[in-house]
């Protein structure tokens with residue numbers, strides 16, 4: 001059973017947002033062709049907000065220094081040792097839940 005962190009319609013298709021969980025964790029949500037993915041919002045490079053980055057297809061570019069991450073796996077295209085943490089979400093009706 002997850003905790004609601006956003007409405008599905010809050011995350012526009014092809015876009016991303018940053019939200020906080022009720023216990024204060026910052027999460028980046030991405031909508032890739034109607035599918036919602038979540039990463040820890042804190043960029044592994046220097047802490048930039050990935051949910052305020054630029055999403056193209058399934059790749060988000062960090063707004064601070066331009067590192068790119070696959071939002072479906074967290075894999076970093078600039079540094080294989082610096083993957084972003086993937087978080088598991090479920091969409092239930094209009095709600096996005098996080099585990």
Ligand code: FES
Nearest residue numbers: 043046048062065
């Ligand atoms: S903080 Fe994200 S690329 Fe530097």
